[in-house]
Amino acid sequence: MAEDHRADKRADNQDERRSGERERAIAWLDEKWTGSRACPICGTVQWTITEAVEIRPWEEGNLVFSGGSGTYPLFQLICNNCAFTRLFNAVMSGVTPTPPEVAEDREAIDGD
Numbered sequence: 001m002a003e004d005h006r007a008d009k010r011a012d013n014q015d016e017r018r019s020g021e022r023e024r025a026i027a028w029l030d031e032k033w034t035g036s037r038a039c040p041i042c043g044t045v046q047w048t049i050t051e052a053v054e055i056r057p058w059e060e061g062n063l064v065f066s067g068g069s070g071t072y073p074l075f076q077l078i079c080n081n082c083a084f085t086r087l088f089n090a091v092m093s094g095v096t097p098t099p100p101e102v103a104e105d106r107e108a109i110d111g112d
């Protein structure tokens with residue numbers, strides 16, 4: 001029973017986080033997207049914005065979680081007609097919080 005309750009709460013927290021990410025992505029795009037909103041493939045202007053997803057560096061088919069093999073959080077903008085997909089850095093746009101190791105790397109780069 002307690003396990004079910006924790007799973008429900010975890011699912012609620014995930015839904016809230018994803019919803020917040022989509023809302024921040026919409027607000028960020030409203031500010032930054034000043035050019036044409038037409039899809040470059042089909043011309044449609046209807047897009048779906050996703051919650052943050054991640055991509056990883058290619059590690060010859062292996063799933064590597066350490067050794068400097070980080071992930072890149074992105075949010076997607078997907079054309080509702082032809083599925084053309086645009087990717088945006090979710091950290092730089094403020095859609096997701098900056099992971100501590102990224103903040104440290106940025107300080108090291110900025111501080112040289």
Ligand SMILES: [Zn+2]
Binds near residue numbers: 043044080
């Ligand atoms: Zn399209």
